[in-house]
Amino acid sequence: MKQIDARGLACPQPVILAKKALETDPVVEITVDNRTAVENVTRLAQSQKCSVNVAERNDGAFTLRIEKNSGGEKRAESLDGPAVSTLYKGLIVVLSEDRMGRGSDELGRVLIRSFLHTLTETVPLPEKIICYNTGVKLAAEESDVLDDLGDLQKKGVDVLVCGTCLNYFGLSDKLKVGKVSNMYDIATLLVNASRMVCP
Amino acid sequence: MSLMARDYSFLLFKSVSHALSAEIILKRHEIPFKLIPVPKQISSDCGVCIRFSPVDNERITGALSCAVDIDRVVSAGCDTIFS
Numbered sequence: 001m002k003q004i005d006a007r008g009l010a011c012p013q014p015v016i017l018a019k020k021a022l023e024t025d026p027v028v029e030i031t032v033d034n035r036t037a038v039e040n041v042t043r044l045a046q047s048q049k050c051s052v053n054v055a056e057r058n059d060g061a062f063t064l065r066i067e068k069n070s071g072g073e074k075r076a077e078s079l080d081g082p083a084v085s086t087l088y089k090g091l092i093v094v095l096s097e098d099r100m101g102r103g104s105d106e107l108g109r110v111l112i113r114s115f116l117h118t119l120t121e122t123v124p125l126p127e128k129i130i131c132y133n134t135g136v137k138l139a140a141e142e143s144d145v146l147d148d149l150g151d152l153q154k155k156g157v158d159v160l161v162c163g164t165c166l167n168y169f170g171l172s173d174k175l176k177v178g179k180v181s182n183m184y185d186i187a188t189l190l191v192n193a194s195r196m197v198c199p
Numbered sequence: 200m201s202l203m204a205r206d207y208s209f210l211l212f213k214s215v216s217h218a219l220s221a222e223i224i225l226k227r228h229e230i231p232f233k234l235i236p237v238p239k240q241i242s243s244d245c246g247v248c249i250r251f252s253p254v255d256n257e258r259i260t261g262a263l264s265c266a267v268d269i270d271r272v273v274s275a276g277c278d279t280i281f282s
Contacts, residue, residue, distance in 0.1 A: 117235045
């Protein structure tokens with residue numbers, strides 16, 4: 001078993017360390033000091049078909065025990081999503097801003113609302129939506145598109161939101177839709193996407 | 200759910216600016232609504248409209264009268280001129 005102390009390390013370092021360790025060890029214990037890292041490492045473990053147990057320590061940190069096995073845990077999108085056939089595998093919608101297009105910010109905010117509302121009606125749906133930079137504001141408190149993003153999520157679309165960006169805008173505790181993600185996941189998804197839509 | 204869900208009525212405006220002015224007023228009055236693209240079944244124009252529940256028709260009429268120029272109201276299956 002490999003033990004890793006990832007306390008104090010910024011995202012996505014804990015994920016990278018865990019992934020490297022899993023390449024050589026079937027059991028990895030990693031200690032992190034924040035819930036975002038717990039979520040990110042858990043998601044990595046699930047993607048690697050590993051089981052994961054999280055224990056909160058007395059000092060406020062968390063230790064995750066990751067074990068490789070053939071069963072693994074079900075991926076989140078298969079738990080409450082619809083049939084996969086309604087999703088276009090590999091199609092990713094990238095929301096890098098809280099508006100659509102350049103020129104008028106006011107108009108751009110209207111357009112992104114229209115876009116996301118219309119997206120709920122399209123077939124097939126994208127497999128994933130990735131929010132970063134000011135795009136994370138769309139998934140946070142006071143956003144006008146929370147109902148549409150929530151609707152997409154209920155239909156099985158995986159909504160991933162950049163944790164660094166939430167932190168930068170002081171929105172870490174205000175995420176309403178989607179899962180906190182990291183650049184490791186985001187970069188991997190973008191590189192492997194078969195189609196990308198960047199409104 | 201269809202964009203033309205029969206449970207909803209729609210406010211149409213002459214411009215996006217009018218729709219945004221209406222939005223500000225409706226938010227201030229805390230009347231539930233949603234700004235959405237104009238459903239294709241209503242118009243082929245590229246624009247936005249306000250979708251609302253018919254039960255709020257009077258509240259919306261009251262809040263917007265004399266404040267915003269409304270092009271027309273489209274309710275479930277019928278089309279009436281808003282005055």
